[in-house]
Amino acid sequence: MSDCTRTVDDIKTFLQCWKGYDSQQTASFYDVWAKTYEEDSEKINYRAPNLVVDFLNANYPTSNRGDVQVLDVACGSGLVAKLMLELGFKHFVGVDGSKNMLDLATATGYYKDLRLAVLGTEPLPAESGTYDVVVIVGALRHEHIPVSIIRELCQAAKPGGYVCMSRVDPNSELGDKYKECMEKELRLMEEEGLWSCVTNEEMKNYMIDVSNKQEDKFLVGTMYLYRKSLK
Numbered sequence: 001m002s003d004c005t006r007t008v009d010d011i012k013t014f015l016q017c018w019k020g021y022d023s024q025q026t027a028s029f030y031d032v033w034a035k036t037y038e039e040d041s042e043k044i045n046y047r048a049p050n051l052v053v054d055f056l057n058a059n060y061p062t063s064n065r066g067d068v069q070v071l072d073v074a075c076g077s078g079l080v081a082k083l084m085l086e087l088g089f090k091h092f093v094g095v096d097g098s099k100n101m102l103d104l105a106t107a108t109g110y111y112k113d114l115r116l117a118v119l120g121t122e123p124l125p126a127e128s129g130t131y132d133v134v135v136i137v138g139a140l141r142h143e144h145i146p147v148s149i150i151r152e153l154c155q156a157a158k159p160g161g162y163v164c165m166s167r168v169d170p171n172s173e174l175g176d177k178y179k180e181c182m183e184k185e186l187r188l189m190e191e192e193g194l195w196s197c198v199t200n201e202e203m204k205n206y207m208i209d210v211s212n213k214q215e216d217k218f219l220v221g222t223m224y225l226y227r228k229s230l231k
């Protein structure tokens, strides 16, 4: 039974504990959070899935969405697939490091396959050159998935396929370092001819800054859409 009485302050306190966690510890943390993840996400105004899916919708070709193979990395409970289904996407494979989050995703019935892997310590369990769209929301940040995953996302996409990513900028020095490192990798991969940037956009209201105990300020972030090279 979930605890519907949790306040935003309770959630802020709860989310303090993952500071300094490695990827494995964070995945275990989500095993605990799974029970209240969706209710808590609503309370802290976690808008990333809506913002990213709107961004993808605005920039992805409109035809044949029903045939598109989607890899939803760090799929969590399935919030991204839920929104993509409403836009006509139908075929989803999900990956996540938390068994309990994957159980929630299984219960939705949206996914034809769900795979457990703690990324950063295990390789992305996805066939190379297979997916028309690879999407990752809410997990490119410190204590979650290291920047090295980005090459694997590109590898999983078909030639000409799309990779849609979002990154939140926590109000900390750590966040800035992640951003720097991610943008360097994106540029490098473009220089190597692996893909090209279709567009990117700032996210103004990603979610309430849970590290700020005094006020309910919003965090910002960035969404990126890349297209894998055809060669």
Ligand SMILES: C[S@@+](CC[C@H](N)C(=O)[O-])C[C@H]1O[C@@H](n2cnc3c(N)ncnc32)[C@H](O)[C@@H]1O
Pocket (backbone or CB within 6 Å): 023, 024, 026, 027, 030, 048, 049, 073, 074, 075, 076, 077, 078, 079, 080, 095, 096, 097, 098, 101, 117, 118, 119, 120, 136, 137, 138, 139, 143, 144, 145, 146
């Ligand atoms: C904020 S949730 C986002 C879930 C979903 N994409 C959404 O937007 O609702 C982050 C997800 O990333 C997963 N995660 C965090 N670190 C991970 C890692 N190293 N490998 C795989 N999954 C990870 C968590 O288990 C969790 O489900």
